[in-house]
Amino acid sequence: MRQTTKARHTLGIRGQLMWFLCFICLFLLGLFWLLSTQLLEPLYTKHIETQLTNQADSIVERLDDAIAEGKVLSSWSFGQLAVNSDFFDKLTLELYTKGTLNSFCVDISDTTLHTIYKIENQSFCNLHGTYLSDSANNDKIIATALAMRRKCRSMGSFVQTLNPPRLSGSAQLLVGRTTADGSYTVLVTTSLVHVAEAGKVLSTLLPLAAALIFGFAMSAAWLFSEWFTKPLRQLSSAARQMALGNYAVQVDNRRNDELGDLARDFNHMAEEVQHAVQMQRDLLANVSHDLRTPLTLIKGYAETVRDLTGDDKAHRDEQMNIIVDEADRLTALVSSVMELSKVTSGTYKCERVHFDMGQLCDEVSERYDAVCAQNGWQLQLELPEEDLPVYADPDMMQRALHNLLGNAMHHIGKDGIFILRAFRCTEGVRVEVEDHGPGIAAADLPYIFDRYYRSRSDAGKQGTGLGLSITKAIFQQHSFRFGVQSTVGKGTTFWFVMSDLPYVDDFEGK
Template structure:
C-alpha cells in the first residue's frame, strides 16, 4: 500500500535525520582526525620555521665544544628565553629538541609532559631529572640530518605525538618540534560512543515532530479531499475553509472558485434542460395535434389541410432550429469546431452580411444602418465571424425599437484593433440582467416566450472566446443596447 502524504512526510523527515546523523558519524570517523592532524602539523611547522629563523640569525654557533667544556652562545639562549617569555615565540604544549652533527642535544624546551623525545624522572626531593639523548631522539636526529626533514607520529606507551623536523640553513643543526595528538582520538572515541544514543533520541523527537507537522500540513489537503468527495456526490454547496497564505491556501481559494462555477454550471444545465424541454414540448404538441386533426377531420378540406400543414412545417422548422442551436453551441463550446484563421477585411464582411437583411427590413419596415466606411484588416475565421454578426443582428431584430432602426458598425481603433458594434433602440437591458446576457438560455429584458432558442448569444460568446477577442454589452433601460467585440488588426504599424 502506498504511503499517504502524512506518511511520506514522516519518512522524509526521518530519512533526513538519519542522513544527517550518518554524515556526522562519517565526519567524526574519517575527517575529524585527519583535519586535526593537518592543523597540528601546520602549527608545528610554523614553530619550526620560527626557531630555524632565529638559529640562522645567530651571530655565532649555538655552542663551542672542546675536550672538557661546552661553551654556550649566551646571547642566543637569552634571546630565545626572552622570546618565549614575551610570547613572540609560542611553544605552548610543545617539545623542542635542537642538536648538532654529533647527534647530541644542545638545548631542549619542554612544555609538554610526558615527551616521547626526552625521559623525565622525579626524585624524592622533588627535583626532575631529564635525559635528553634518548635512543628515540638520537634516531630522529639522524633522520633529520640524512633527509633534511622529518614528519612522523611516534608512540611511547599510551603517549602518541606528532614530530616534525628540519635543518638550519647551513645544515649545522637539527630542530625537532613535537606535540600530542592523543586528545583528538580520545574526543573522537567519546563522540563515537555518545552518537548512537543521541542519534536515537534525536530520531525519536524528529519522528514525533514529523507526525504533528504532517497532520498540520495535510489538514488542508484532507479538507480539499472531503470537499471533492462531496462534489462527486452531487453537493455543489461545498466551501473549504483554509486560512493559509501559501500554495495550499491558494489551492483552497481556487477549489472554492471551481465549486462555485460548477454549481453555477450545474444550475445552468438544469435551466437549459428545463427550458429546452419546454420549448421542445410546445412544437411537438402542436405538430402532433395538427397532424391528428388533418388525419381525422380536415383531410378532405384542402384549404384547412394546407393551413394546418403549414403550421406543422413552421413548428418543425422551429424545432429543427432549436436542435441545431443546441448542437452548434455544443460543438463550439467543446472545441470540436476549431477556428480557421485567415486575414480578411471585416468591413467587407459586415457589408455582405448587412445586404442579406434588405428583404426582411423591407418586409417589416425596418432600417439597418451600416457604418463600415474604413478598411479593417483582421485575422479570424470568416465563417464564425459571419455567425456572430447574424446572431447579434438577429438578437437586435427581436428587440426592435419603435423607430425600427438598428445599426451595424465596424470601426478601426487607434490601438490597432477593430471594434464591431450592433446597436438597437429597443427597451434596453436591466442592470441585474447585464452580467448574464451571454449565459446559455438566459433570456433578459423579461422576454421569455419570444421567438428564438435563447442560445444565440451563448454561441457568440463561445466563438469570441475561441478567438481570444474581448466582448461585452452596454445598455440603459429604455434606450436600447449595444453589443460589441474587438478583433486584432494584423496590418503592420508604420515605422
C-alpha cells in the first residue's frame, strides 16, 4: 500500500510546478504568436485607416472652408485646367508638416472626374502609377483611378484596399471622401508594405525566439522549483523522523514567507510534542512510583497481619488503618488520573449556565470551616456586595476552586491564612486564590500547571500532583484566561478570569 501511494504521487509538487510553468510558457508563446502573426496586420491596418481617414477629413474640411469663402479652386477654359495655386501650395505644406502619415498619395478631382491636384509621397502608388513603364499596367492604373473617383462620388465616403497591378507591388489602403457640395472628391492612399514585411520578419524570428525563451523559462522553472520545494522536502523528512520517534528534529525557518511560517510552526509543534511526550513519560513514571509504594505497603502489612499480629488487636488495628490509608491514596490517585483523562479528552462536556460566582465561592468556602478549625487556619473570603454573574459549568468551577484551595492549604504560610477573592473586571469576573507560603521559584512557574509537575519546594508533600493539571484542562475547556503570580518567601496567587457571555473565543490560556 505504501509503494502504491508513493507511485501515485511520483510527479510531486516539483513536477506539477514544472508542468504548470511549462503550460504558462507555451500559452504565452502561443499568445504572442497569435498577436504577432494573426492580429498584427488587421490591427495595423485599422490604425492606418484611422490616420488616412483623419488626413482625408482634414483635406475635405479645408476645401469646404475655401468654397464657403467663395474661393475658386479650379476651372476649365477651352479644355485647359486652371487651379488656385496659393491654396493648394498651402495645403501641400500643411500635409507635409502637420500630417500624421510619412508616406501617402492624395488625389483631388472635380465633377469631370479629372485630377485637378495630387501629391505623390511614396515610391509607388496603385492609384496613379507614376513609375510604371508598360502601357498595360498604366491602363490598369487609369481604370482604377477613374473607378475610385466614380465610387467616391456615388457613395460619398468609403474605405478600400487597392491590390498592386503587378506581382512585385504591395497592397495599399485607400480612403475616399466628398466635399459637402459634391464639387470635389478626395482620395488618400498609403502603402501596407510595412506590416507585411514585419509579419515576415516575425514569422522568421519567432521559432528561434520561442525556442530560446522556452529553454530559458524551463531552466529558470527548474531552479525555482528546486528552491521552492526544498523546505517542503525538509518538512517531509522531518515529519518522517518524528514518526520514527525523533521529536527533537528541527527544520530551517530562515525564510520570511508562508513556507518560513510553516517551518516555524512545525518547529513549535515538534517542541510541544517533545514536551508532551516527556510529560507523558514522567506521568507514567511518577504514577507507577506512587502506585508501587502503597501497593507494597498494603501487601506488607496485610502479610504481617496474616502471619504475625492476627491476635494482637492493637497492632492489628494500627496496621489495618495503614492499609486503609494506603488504599485511599490509591483510590485518590486513580480517580485523579481518570478525571484528568476525561477532562482533557473532552469526555466531560461543559454544561454552561448563567449563575452567580460569588454565591458559588461562598458555598465552597463553607466546606473548609471544619478543616480550618481543626488546624487553626483561616480562610478569608473577599467578595463584593454586588452579584458576579458568569456563564460556565458550575460543577467544573467548583472542582477548580477545590483544587486551588487544596493547593493553597498544602502551601499555607506561618500565619495560617489563605484567601479566596472574586471581583468584577473588564472581561467579566476575576477569581484569585492566595496563600502566604514559601512561593514558587521563577524557573518553576512556566511548568506549574503541567501534569505531575512538582517544584523543588513540593518534594515529599502529599498529593497526586494532578490537581493543577485538571484545573488547567477545565479552564481551557471554558476558554478562560488563567495564570499564577508568585514571590519566593511571600506567597503565591492563582487566578482566572471568567466571562458572562454565552460565547467566547478560544484562548490558549497561558
